[in-house]
Amino acid sequence: MKSLLILDGHPDPADRHLCHALACAYGKGASDAGHRTTLIRIADIDFPILRTPSDFTSQPSPQALGPAHDALIEADHLVLIYPLWLGSLPAYTKGFLEQLLHYDTAFERSESDRWPKGKMRGKSARIVLTAGMPALAYNIWYRAHSLKNLKRNILGFVGFKPVKSTVLGMVEHADDDQINRWLAKMESLGQGAN
Structure with a gap:
């Protein structure tokens, strides 16, 4: 049994977004398999943006992020689900x-x-990115640049390994059958905690 932190990274709190459904499906699969899960919706948290390097190195984390911080420290596996906006997070x-x-x-x-x-050594991670373009175009034509940056320069840099990823493309044009396949995939990934 693993402890998982699932970060629903869509910044809009409206429930209609695919990212919210994907996060819930991953969490359901993980819980059904006996893993301990914490689901955090970033859109529901009010926090200040860092503006100076000294804010990052010397100021304490905002109190509003206390539950997310505690869940991150406890987690064996991190899942971050977010939409691609202007080519990045x-x-x-x-x-x-x-x-x-x-x-x-x-x-x-x-x-x-x-x-x-x-x-964060000893912890693994999975990134799930949703995009309006085809996944193949994002991976080949755009070389998945923002995903690579997140994997290597952010999560990998602080110790997460391995960092796996899933890219879901053409989400605005997906029909109910496609969405149900994606939700089933997330549930399956959650069961394996990977």
Whole structure:
């Protein structure tokens, strides 16, 4: 049994979004398999955006992110589900990650080390990205640049390994059968906690 943190990264709290349904399906599969799950909807949390480097390195994480912080520390596996906006994470979702992976949370402090060491070693992650374009176009033509950045330069940098990903494309044109297949896929991934 694993402890999972599922981050629903759609910044709009309206329930009609596919990301919300995908997060719930993943959580259902994980819970049905006996895993401990925490689902956090980023859209439901009000927090300040970091504006200076010293905010990241020396200010405490916002109190509103306390439950997410605790769930991250406890989690064996992180799941982040978000829509592709302007080729990357929505700004609010990126801002949430900057606050959640605050310096003291994500890195070991040491005066002798010039290069920070990530504290998330031993944890795995899955990223689920939804896009209006075909998944193949995002992966090949656009080279999945923002996904690679998130995998390597953010999650991998703080120690998550492995970081797996799923890209769901053409979401605005998906019919009910396609959506049900995606939900079943998320439920299956949740059961395996991967």
